[in-house]
Amino acid sequence: xxxxxxxxxxxxxxxxxxxxxxxxxxxxxxxxxxxxxxxxxxxxxxxxxxxxxxxxxxxxxxxxxxxxxxxxxxxxxxxxxxxxxxxxxxxxxxxxxxxxxxxxxxxxxxxxxxxxxxxxxxxxxxxxxxxxxxxxxxxxxxxxxxxxxxxxxxxxxxxxxxxxxxxxxxxxxxxxxxxxxxxxxxxxxxxxxxxxxxxxxxxxxxxxxxxxxxxxxxxxxxxxxxxxxxxxxxxxxxxxxxxxxxxxxxxxxxxxxxxxxxxxxxxxxxxxxxxxxxxxxxxxxxx
Numbered sequence: 612x613x614x615x616x617x618x619x620x621x622x623x624x625x626x627x628x629x630x631x632x633x634x635x636x637x638x639x640x641x642x643x644x645x646x647x648x649x650x651x652x653x654x655x656x657x658x659x660x661x662x663x664x665x666x667x668x669x670x671x672x673x674x675x676x677x678x679x680x681x682x683x684x685x686x687x688x689x690x691x692x693x694x695x696x697x698x699x700x701x702x703x704x705x706x707x708x709x710x711x712x713x714x715x716x717x718x719x720x721x722x723x724x725x726x727x728x729x730x731x732x733x734x735x736x737x738x739x740x741x742x743x744x745x746x747x748x749x750x751x752x753x754x755x756x757x758x759x760x761x762x763x764x765x766x767x768x769x770x771x772x773x774x775x776x777x778x779x780x781x782x783x784x785x786x787x788x789x790x791x792x793x794x795x796x797x798x799x800x801x802x803x804x805x806x807x808x809x810x811x812x813x814x815x816x817x818x819x820x821x822x823x824x825x826x827x828x829x830x831x832x833x834x835x836x837x838x839x840x841x842x843x844x845x846x847x848x849x850x851x852x853x854x855x856x857x858x859x860x861x862x863x864x865x866x867x868x869x870x871x872x873x874x875x876x877x878x879x880x881x882x883x884x885x886x887x888x889x890x891x892x893x894x895x896x897x898x
Contacts, residue, residue, distance in 0.1 A: 633731035687800035688782035712746035
């Protein structure tokens with residue numbers, strides 16, 4: 612075995628990969644973009660799925676609570692629509708100008724000597740536009756998004772947009788939310804997304820990630836709880852108040868260097884050890 616390989620195995624970097632959520636993590640909630648997303652989702656539910664306007668806000672919140680995304684919840688309870696149609700309506704009309712280039716974050720990310728991967732529930736077009744607006748499009752090794760985890764032939768049944776099937780029974784979420792501990796069983800969703808373990812398992816396989824050597828950044832405590840249970844080291848972005856479910860908490864992603872200096876120091880220590888080790892070997896050989 613080569614000497615440097617022996618050194619790498621001995622000291623081993625604590626983190627081999629940094630896994631980043633996208634929305635409200637790489638940019639702040641205060642940007643207002645998430646509010647626009649919610650508005651578009653609710654409008655889609657009214658205009659495309661025919662829901663009564665007065666029922667939409669509560670249903671939207673309930674589906675997000677139980678399924679991680681409103682889309683996943685809508686699919687679970689019986690609505691049939693095309694994924695691309697949904698994303699086009701919800702994300703395609705967003706005012707991305709609300710996001711500004713972030714050269715500070717760009718420099719931080721580029722200086723990190725660790726693999727960096729995006730893990731988002733959003734579609735690829737949205738992810739690309741957000742990263743482009745932030746000036747971070749070349750800062751990541753790859754993007755794992757909705758299409759990555761939900762291939763075209765998986766549950767995308769309504770190719771002509773959205774429709775309500777009259778003979779389809781829609782699960783009563785309001786009844787379930789009122790009595791969540793009843794014998795009523797919550798239907799499963801065909802959508803693979805955070806915060807469910809299946810999504811994380813696929814990400815680990817796709818990106819060749821060792822969770823024990825990966826630091827996961829997200830603004831959602833539910834996503835972080837799942838990540839923690841799956842072996843990831845976790846960072847809650849958007850608050851400075853940590854919990855037992857997270858290893859670190861950052862008010863802003865810009866605080867990453869102050870809160871996690873070891874991400875840079877580990878690489879410097881490894882280089883120093885390699886250099887010192889080589890000198891020691893050469894000295895022994897000469898003797």
